[in-house]
Amino acid sequence: MEKDQLKTMDENTSLDIMNEKLGKVRQKSENSEDDDLYMASSLVNPKQQELTDGLDKVRQDKTENNLPKRIDGWGVQLRGNYYRLFKKIKGKVKWIHVGREWNIEIVRSKIKIFKG
Structure with a gap:
């Protein structure tokens, strides 16, 4: 044991x-x-x-800093090398195509054409 x-x-x-x-x-x-x-x-x-x-x-690419944020009540936007304007009218957002180059005279003429 x-x-x-x-x-x-x-x-x-x-x-x-x-x-x-x-x-x-x-x-x-x-x-x-x-x-x-x-x-x-x-x-x-x-x-x-x-x-x-x-x-x-x-x-x-550096964008121009002299681009205004608003023109005649329209917002300014740069998307994919194209400038455009936007504004809310009667509850809907309206867009105006400006183009590749920023020119204030062209922008104002396009706003006039849009207003009619």
Whole structure:
């Protein structure tokens, strides 16, 4: 009977030792996963910085700042290289196409034509 008790005690201690080793291996595994994630993020961050720097260098067309916001009650809008005027009349938005180039005389003549 004592032999059986000694045998089970030996097995229990060996199980405890194995559990401790398993716990250490798991901790190392988690740490290595964290290190892998850190390394991956450190590789991504310079590439992301490169892309944002590249976006800063992309040519952006400058629009004229001397464009008025409103003319004779009509709003002015530049969309896709075309100028247009807009105004809400009787609950509906009306549009007047101006063209690619901004010319105040042409705009005023188109407003006169629209008014009739």
